[in-house]
Amino acid sequence: MRISEKRYRNLANAMPLIVWTAQPDGTMDYYNQWWFDYTGLTPEQSAGLGWQAIIHPDDLAECLNRWNYAVSTGTFYEIEYRFRRQDGVYRWHIGRAVPVRDNDGQIISWVGTATDIDDRKRFEEALKESEARFRSMADNAPVMIWVSGTDKQCNWFNQPWLDFTGRSMDMEVGDGWAQRVHPDDKELCWQTYLEAFAARQRFEMVYRLQRADGEYRWLVDTGVPRFTPNGEFAGYIGSCVDVTERKATEEALKQRAEELTYLTKMLATTNAALEKRNQELDQFAYVASHDLKAPLRAIANLSQWIEEDIADQLSAENRRQMELLRGRVHRLEALIDGLLQYSRVGRTATKSELVNVQALLNEVLTMLAPPPEFTIAITTEMPTLHAQKLPLFQVFSNLISNAIKHHNRLNGNITIAATDKEDCYEFTVADDGPGIAPEYHEKVFGIFQTLEARDKVENTGVGLAIVKKIIESQGGRIYITSQAGQGATFHFTWLK
Known part of the structure; x- marks a missing residue:
């Protein structure tokens, strides 16, 4: 027995854990x-109840x-508790004892350990804290979260789910x-x-x-698949967004894209048809102007020749009537030219270039050759801008010639400015x-619209309509500020 006990004690002392024994009544x-x-x-x-001194007070x-x-029931004993190590640190142990x-x-x-x-x-x-933190975060996330194990079965869903x-x-x-x-999506x-x-x-x-x-x-x-720190597959974690x-x-x-595709095809077809119609219109306009202007020139020439042949037989009234005839012919010729210009506005592209507006105005005034009784003043410095030169030239030419043509005196003042x-x-x-009275401010821009009788001033009523169409085709606008008897100011904008 002594040999057996010694062997037991040597074995117990060699173990890397605490081993103890107690008497039947529980005394160590x-x-x-x-x-x-x-x-x-x-x-x-350690003798007697001394072992209790190192147990954590809470345990x-x-x-x-x-x-x-x-001890009283003779049953297996197991507990997790803390006791103090020699350095004063309390550490968790699991205590077990068997009778x-x-x-x-x-x-x-x-015998206990x-x-x-x-x-x-x-x-x-x-791990518990991490899991609690994860669950708290997941339950407050703005998405639905689920977790599955290695058996493919879901074992947890967050609160939003x-x-x-x-x-x-x-x-x-x-x-x-x-x-x-949904049944249609399940498979x-x-x-x-x-x-x-x-x-x-x-x-x-x-x-x-x-x-x-x-x-x-x-x-x-x-x-997304989950893996343990040692690389073993642990299941899946997923998130769902509505x-x-x-x-x-x-x-x-x-649906809108399909509609736009259809509309684009329709627009392309329409554009092709419009292009063809425009070409036909240009051809018609050219032929019509040629065929109409030729007999008009013949009428004017014939009236002139007749007047010269029977000059000694014509009364003053007859001569005035012949002049009116030629005036009507020239007006009709100007009307044909005006209609051709109006129809071509916006359909004939010209190259943009750097335009010095001061130089352009000098060209306009040289071409118009205004009467010496008129004073034309450029009151501000004119800009230089990228523009189509010919349309801008046409606008200034029409506005300045109108200011001269429709003036109620033989002398007058015209001012041109830019802002x-x-x-x-x-x-x-x-x-x-x-x-121009306010009620006519919009009317004057209509085609064939005039404020004076055509017999009084030769006018086709097309000039300002052409001006408005040119300006609007360039992205600008035109308007009038005027009162009857107080002169008129035409304002128009031109994009830089």
Whole structure:
């Protein structure tokens, strides 16, 4: 027995954990060397109830209650508790004890162990804290989150998912969540999930899931495989985003795109037809002007020849009538030219160039050769801008010639100015003539519209209509400020 006991004690002392024994009534009677090395207590300090001194105060009562219960009932004893290491640090241990019985079943002693599990305990606590933090974060995330294990079954859903479906966790786990997937999407949904699961790959799928109110909503579900620190596959974690509104927008955009494609084709067909009509119109205008102007010139020439041949037989009234005849012919010829110009505005592209407006005005005035009784003043510095020169030339030529032609005196003053308006220039052509009453400000821009009888002033009523069409085709606008008897000012803008 002494040899056996020595062997037992040597074995106990060699173990890297605390080993102790107690008498049938629970009184400690032996500790292995690890106890003394770990706690720093002496045998005298450990004797009797001395071991209680190193138990953490918060754990002592539970430790004693369980020990006393085990001793009184002869049952297995196990508890997790903290006791103090020799450096004063409390560490978690798991304590276990079993009764040793004789052949009659009587308890003759107790054998117990205490194993340091502090590192494991701290890891478990950290894991619990991490899991709690994850669940808190997931439950407050603006997306629906799910987790599955290696058995392909979902084992957790966050609160937004449960709120969306209106179901409990127990109803959703496993494959319960699939009950809410739209019947038309279920097969593709499962196939995508299982194929990704087998390949341990990330997946993304779009399907409809029934909301708590019964409405099916489109979700984008993204799943990512999970792995343990040692690389073992642990299942999937996924997130779902409600994209119903986005999908509806995409469908609407797709429909609009199809409509636009159709309209583009129709527009191309229409443009081709318009191009053909424009070409036909140009051809018609050329032929018509040629065929109309030729007999007009003949009429004018014949009237002149007749007047010369019978000059001694014509009265003053007859001569005036012949002059009126030729005037009508010239007016008709000018009207044909005006109509041709009007029809071509905006359809004949000319190259943009750097235009010095001061130089352009000098060219206009040289061409018009205004009467010496008229004073034409350029009151501001004229800009230089990128523009189509010919249309701008036509606008100034018409406005200045109109100011001279429709003046109520043989002498007059015309002023031309320019103002910088950031993205455009505003030009003004002002005169001190008879003016235009406000009710006629828009009328004068209509084609064939005149304020004076054509017999009084030779006028086709096309000039200002051409001016307005040119300016608007260049992205500008024209308007009048005038009162009857106070002169008129024409304002027009031209993009820089």
